Amino acid sequence: MTAGNPLLSDRDVAFLLYEVHDAAALLRLPAFADHDRDTFDLFLANARSLAREVLYPAYRPMDEAAPTFTDGRIKVHPRMRTIWPRLCDLGVITASRPVDVGGQQLPRTVALLAEAYLMAANLGAYCYAGLTAGAAHLIEAFGSDDLKDRYMRRMYAGEWTGTMALTEPQAGSSLADIRTRAVPQDDGTYAIQGGKIFISGGDHDIADNIVHLTLARIDGAPAGIKGISLFAIPRLWPGPDGLVDNDVSTAGMIHKIGWRGLPSLVINFGERGACRGELVGYPGHGLSYMFQMMNEARLMVGLNGVATAAVAYHESLAYARERRQGRPAGRRDPHSPPVPIIEHADVRRMLLRQKAIVEGGLSLLIETARLTDLAHHADDEEVRRRSALLLDLLTPIAKSFAAERGYDSNALALQIHGGYGYSSEYLPEAWLRDQKLNSIHEGTTTIHGLDLLGRRALAPGALQTLGREILQTCSQAQAAGLDLADVVALQEAAGAAGALIAELAGRHLADPERMLRHSHDVLDIFMTITVAWQWLRQATAARRALSRGTLSTDDDAFYRGKLQAAQYWLRTELPRVAPLVRLCRDEEDSYANTRPEWF
Amino acid sequence: MKILVCVKRIPDPDESLKFAGGGLDYSASKWVPNAFDEYAIETALRLAEVVGGTQRLAEVIVLGIGPESQRQQLTQFLAMGADRGIIVDADPDKLDTATVSKLIAAVFKKEAADLLIAGKLSQDNEGGQVPQRVAGLLDVPQASFAATVEWDQAAKALTVGREVDDGVEVKRVPLPAVVSVDLRIVLPKSVKNGSTPATHAYQEGPRLASLKGITMAKRKPVAVLKPSDLGVAVGTNEQVVGVAAPPARKAGQKVKTVEELFEKLTKEAKVI
Ligand SMILES: Cc1cc2nc3c(=O)[nH]c(=O)nc-3n(C[C@H](O)[C@H](O)[C@H](O)COP(=O)(O)OP(=O)(O)OC[C@H]3O[C@@H](n4cnc5c(N)ncnc54)[C@H](O)[C@@H]3O)c2cc1C
Numbered sequence: 001m002t003a004g005n006p007l008l009s010d011r012d013v014a015f016l017l018y019e020v021h022d023a024a025a026l027l028r029l030p031a032f033a034d035h036d037r038d039t040f041d042l043f044l045a046n047a048r049s050l051a052r053e054v055l056y057p058a059y060r061p062m063d064e065a066a067p068t069f070t071d072g073r074i075k076v077h078p079r080m081r082t083i084w085p086r087l088c089d090l091g092v093i094t095a096s097r098p099v100d101v102g103g104q105q106l107p108r109t110v111a112l113l114a115e116a117y118l119m120a121a122n123l124g125a126y127c128y129a130g131l132t133a134g135a136a137h138l139i140e141a142f143g144s145d146d147l148k149d150r151y152m153r154r155m156y157a158g159e160w161t162g163t164m165a166l167t168e169p170q171a172g173s174s175l176a177d178i179r180t181r182a183v184p185q186d187d188g189t190y191a192i193q194g195g196k197i198f199i200s201g202g203d204h205d206i207a208d209n210i211v212h213l214t215l216a217r218i219d220g221a222p223a224g225i226k227g228i229s230l231f232a233i234p235r236l237w238p239g240p241d242g243l244v245d246n247d248v249s250t251a252g253m254i255h256k257i258g259w260r261g262l263p264s265l266v267i268n269f270g271e272r273g274a275c276r277g278e279l280v281g282y283p284g285h286g287l288s289y290m291f292q293m294m295n296e297a298r299l300m301v302g303l304n305g306v307a308t309a310a311v312a313y314h315e316s317l318a319y320a321r322e323r324r325q326g327r328p329a330g331r332r333d334p335h336s337p338p339v340p341i342i343e344h345a346d347v348r349r350m351l352l353r354q355k356a357i358v359e360g361g362l363s364l365l366i367e368t369a370r371l372t373d374l375a376h377h378a379d380d381e382e383v384r385r386r387s388a389l390l391l392d393l394l395t396p397i398a399k400s401f402a403a404e405r406g407y408d409s410n411a412l413a414l415q416i417h418g419g420y421g422y423s424s425e426y427l428p429e430a431w432l433r434d435q436k437l438n439s440i441h442e443g444t445t446t447i448h449g450l451d452l453l454g455r456r457a458l459a460p461g462a463l464q465t466l467g468r469e470i471l472q473t474c475s476q477a478q479a480a481g482l483d484l485a486d487v488v489a490l491q492e493a494a495g496a497a498g499a500l501i502a503e504l505a506g507r508h509l510a511d512p513e514r515m516l517r518h519s520h521d522v523l524d525i526f527m528t529i530t531v532a533w534q535w536l537r538q539a540t541a542a543r544r545a546l547s548r549g550t551l552s553t554d555d556d557a558f559y560r561g562k563l564q565a566a567q568y569w570l571r572t573e574l575p576r577v578a579p580l581v582r583l584c585r586d587e588e589d590s591y592a593n594t595r596p597e598w599f
Numbered sequence: 600m601k602i603l604v605c606v607k608r609i610p611d612p613d614e615s616l617k618f619a620g621g622g623l624d625y626s627a628s629k630w631v632p633n634a635f636d637e638y639a640i641e642t643a644l645r646l647a648e649v650v651g652g653t654q655r656l657a658e659v660i661v662l663g664i665g666p667e668s669q670r671q672q673l674t675q676f677l678a679m680g681a682d683r684g685i686i687v688d689a690d691p692d693k694l695d696t697a698t699v700s701k702l703i704a705a706v707f708k709k710e711a712a713d714l715l716i717a718g719k720l721s722q723d724n725e726g727g728q729v730p731q732r733v734a735g736l737l738d739v740p741q742a743s744f745a746a747t748v749e750w751d752q753a754a755k756a757l758t759v760g761r762e763v764d765d766g767v768e769v770k771r772v773p774l775p776a777v778v779s780v781d782l783r784i785v786l787p788k789s790v791k792n793g794s795t796p797a798t799h800a801y802q803e804g805p806r807l808a809s810l811k812g813i814t815m816a817k818r819k820p821v822a823v824l825k826p827s828d829l830g831v832a833v834g835t836n837e838q839v840v841g842v843a844a845p846p847a848r849k850a851g852q853k854v855k856t857v858e859e860l861f862e863k864l865t866k867e868a869k870v871i
Binding site for chain 1: 626627670671674675678802804806807808809810811813814817
């Protein structure tokens with residue numbers, strides 16, 4: 001473990017926050033008027049100290065010693081007991097929640113970056129907080145005042161934690177098929193019976209109670225999505241005399257290849273017929289409520305993908321500067337000293353690709369956070385509407401980009417370590433294992449491809465809104481003096497992608513199966529284009545800074561690195577869009593028409 | 600009780616030094632709080648707060664000497680839990696240790712403080728003189744390099760464990776007094792205030808500022824004083840003649856035999 005791994009580059013975080021995404025402009029919105037840039041910077045400084053000094057040193061031990069399951073209870077790594085109160089004290093759980101529920105009303109744009117440091121340091125540890133925040137937010141948004149008093153406040157205070165309990169053995173990607181039952185009781189509660197699987201943070205010994213935000217069917221409810229309701233089911237029931245057993249049991253622990261600091265469990269409700277839950281909001285709205293948490297969680301997973309790639313990128317960058325091997329092509333003198341491997345162009349290819357994925361992905365995630373802030377807090381109704389629309393479109397793209405390209409990036413970090421990377425003495429293999437989950441949970445990449453092409457890209461005005469944003473970036477890039485060919489390339493790719501969606505939608509609305517055939521490639525097209533958009537924005541900011549002149553050597557190097565990474569993405573990745581568009585338009589049918597029995 | 604804590608901002612010690620024009624170039628430096636000052640504030644807060652209660656046994660005032668732009672560093676300490684701040688608006692580059700000490704002593708008197716807690720040194724120049732000078736100027740007892748502090752509220756005195764070369768020396772100092780703190784003061788059981796249960800274990804290290812603390816810190820008062828308000832004339836009797844990087848280490852030599860090594864050690868290096 002390189003002691004000095006910075007997790008993320010502080011310089012890059014400041015650049016993205018202030019020079020690219022203009023976080024200072026958010027201070028003009030009434031919701032954020034109480035803050036100033038000092039608050040943003042100080043919060044990030046304290047979050048990164050906690051990440052570097054407390055969470056990161058615990059990452060390796062927590063990966064090596066997963067939680068244990070004995071006598072029906074889970075014991076997590078002992079270090080979590082000191083980490084948990086410190087995460088709560090820092091204020092990450094409620095950072096961007098409104099003041100009236102005990103939050104600090106910080107823009108998501110800033111809170112996201114604090115989370116990025118914490119996740120890069122130790123994703124399992126951070127996610128107890130992330131899950132608790134998401135679960136409490138569901139009660140805040142849809143629960144009664146009574147539920148807020150009895151559950152939400154304790155969760156926001158970190159006294160209790162929360163989970164999202166959706167998945168069942170027969171209902172993973174297809175939540176419409178869940179079976180957990182809820183039977184109304186005279187006292188207004190519901191008797192719950194059923195089993196959930198893979199429930200992260202479903203049991204532990206770091207806080208007094210756990211509240212499972214659970215999807216279940218009220219007896220007699222219609223089949224499918226309309227019959228699903230949302231319940232708060234506490235592990236221990238808060239009664240007048242304190243917490244009492246609520247017949248929630250841990251039936252098993254999944255042995256995972258990554259995320260080993262956070263247990264994922266089989267949870268049974270009502271094995272003895274004595275489990276009670278409380279309805280959140282209206283019956284039958286469960287899945288639409290849960291979409292709030294799932295959309296947040298998808299962005300959290302996207303951020304995790306970026307963070308996990310970032311920490312590995314920095315590890316491999318330090319390694320490439322230190323490890324000496326071979327000589328430059330053309331200098332074969334065996335008496336000359338071997339050079340650090342960063343001197344080899346192909347090693348720099350692997351580093352630059354990681355940089356492009358990490359910093360491009362982070363920029364896209366910051367964009368989603370900024371849109372979240374604007375969707376809720378912009379003065380102008382039209383800005384709020386457009387921001388919500390664009391956020392909805394970008395969510396599956398940002399999540400899938402970070403998961404899929406993040407995995408490529410983590411593999412490169414391992415590759416740069418050569419044989420040492422393949423050994424568990426070094427960390428890149430652990431991050432690679434962690435990263436793989438991000439393309440599976442919160443909806444597999446497949447499901448997001450289907451969702452993008454089948455629904456989100458077809459939402460009226462969505463693609464036009466993205467198109468307008470990209471055009472605006474292009475004209476700013478041109479004004480800053482960037483190479484016109486790059487600007488035109490992005491415009492053309494975006495135009496082609498928009499036309500493709502219109503064509504597919506028009507041709508196949510009657511035949512969704514054919515329309516969705518290349519949903520994976522369509523997702524890839526949008527991932528590539530939106531990250532190219534982010535790189536053009538970054539290049540614009542870098543070009544402007546460079547043309548102002550009189551930069552310190554460090555700043556000069558920083559901005560030049562930005563231009564190189566932008567060039568890499570625009571000239572080596574963006575050209576992949578055209579052939580992909582052709583493939584989709586021609587309805588290439590190799591796998592679509594391979595019958596199961598032909599394998 | 601009133602506790603004054605003096606804090607200083609320094610160029611990030613983790614950054615490598617840059618030289619320019621015969622001196623150090625701080626133009627691109629990141630400025631951070633001196634770590635020992637963070638230990639000092641942690642000590643003050645452990646003395647002032649009663650764990651498990653809301654009562655405060657002391658007011659904690661942070662004092663920074665420097666331009667108004669230093670305010671953010673003060674905000675960090677206020678966000679950790681100090682009650683209010685004082686900035687003495689002066690250019691620290693134009694002050695020597697003696698003047699800094701006079702300014703601190705003047706604020707101590709003006710506030711009628713009972714205790715000054717300072718870091719044992721600042722990590723940039725490692726002078727390690729200020730607390731001792733302030734104690735001298737105020738003519739009050741001092742305990743430097745504190746590793747433990749115990750407050751006897753009734754007797755208005757502190758029992759201080761000091762780290763010295765051959766162990767720990769225990770000193771009892773009546774208040775008002777000056778204490779400078781060392782690294783071990785932030786171990787979980789180093790500070791006892793007589794009200795927090797003596798068995799309580801604090802988190803190791805100085806606390807971080809919470810987001811809530813940061814937003815509240817901005818509402819805490821920070822007074823700005825001029826050195827003239829304190830009757831201290833600024834100036835310096837110190838002069839930096841030059842700063843240079845240490846010479847690069849010379850390459851080693853390979854020897855073939857033990858005899859040759861012995862020869863070189865005795866004749867060339869003259870170490871044996
Ligand atoms: C470590 C971990 C933590 C988790 N944490 C939680 C949690 O806290 N709470 C929770 O509720 N769940 C959690 N999950 C569950 C997770 O969300 C599901 O695993 C995921 O949704 C996929 O469901 P599944 O495993 O049943 O796979 P399946 O749905 O069986 O999918 C198998 C494969 O088939 C593909 N597929 C499925 N349906 C379709 C379709 N219609 N069209 C095309 N392809 C399809 C999928 O893309 C996938 O490749 C967690 C999972 C893991 C591994």
